[in-house]
Amino acid sequence: KAGVTQTPRYLIKTRGQQVTLSCSPISGHRSVSWYQQTPGQGLQFLFEYFSETQRNKGNFPGRFSGRQFSNSRSEMNVSTLELGDSALYLCASSSLSGTGAYEQYFGPGTRLTVT
Amino acid sequence: KQEVTQIPAALSVPEGENLVLNCSFTDSAIYNLQWFRQDPGKGLTSLLLIQSSQREQTSGRLNASLDKSSGRSTLYIAASQPGDSATYLCAVRPGGNQFYFGTGTSLTVIP
Numbered sequence: 001k002a003g004v005t006q007t008p009r010y011l012i013k014t015r016g017q018q019v020t021l022s023c024s025p026i027s028g029h030r031s032v033s034w035y036q037q038t039p040g041q042g043l044q045f046l047f048e049y050f051s052e053t054q055r056n057k058g059n060f061p062g063r064f065s066g067r068q069f070s071n072s073r074s075e076m077n078v079s080t081l082e083l084g085d086s087a088l089y090l091c092a093s094s095s096l097s098g099t100g101a102y103e104q105y106f107g108p109g110t111r112l113t114v115t
Numbered sequence: 116k117q118e119v120t121q122i123p124a125a126l127s128v129p130e131g132e133n134l135v136l137n138c139s140f141t142d143s144a145i146y147n148l149q150w151f152r153q154d155p156g157k158g159l160t161s162l163l164l165i166q167s168s169q170r171e172q173t174s175g176r177l178n179a180s181l182d183k184s185s186g187r188s189t190l191y192i193a194a195s196q197p198g199d200s201a202t203y204l205c206a207v208r209p210g211g212n213q214f215y216f217g218t219g220t221s222l223t224v225i226p
Binding site for chain 1 (some may be wrong): 151156
């Protein structure tokens, strides 16, 4: 099975611009979560989508949004970029294991640099 | 709100040594706990998943234990190798599908 894929892998944007990141989960996985990772804050949960519906949301401003398509692929969008948005954005897909536990599988991430 | 702490933040050991990484969490009402490793600039690789009803899980040289009542988990790495050098993160799932991560332990294994 192919793993979680994220595109693009690297992005450089200017303050005030917007950006869209894409994530394709493992085939058959219906849940996709997004995380922001920075040296200072570590891994912070952005939101989770399940069957095209946002199921959980972290404590991020409304500039961060996402969506999920019927094929479970997900996108996240950041509008009006700020320098502090520079980070590694990670996507994880998950499904119930045979033992009934949710296990997350991560993609390689998108490194966003805002200048 | 669930808080996850990992101590130490960094650890350096000679090759061949056995070591223990610690993870503690504030709310014992969790469904499962997962250990990951992350290589610099890369995504996370799942190492072990422990359900709340389990006490430990093993995979090769790795053994993870869970003590829900005390809010602690440990990751034991036997006979460490330079290839084990990475950052190790633990994550807990209190409910739903939101995971809370610790800040990680950066491990360096010296040849």
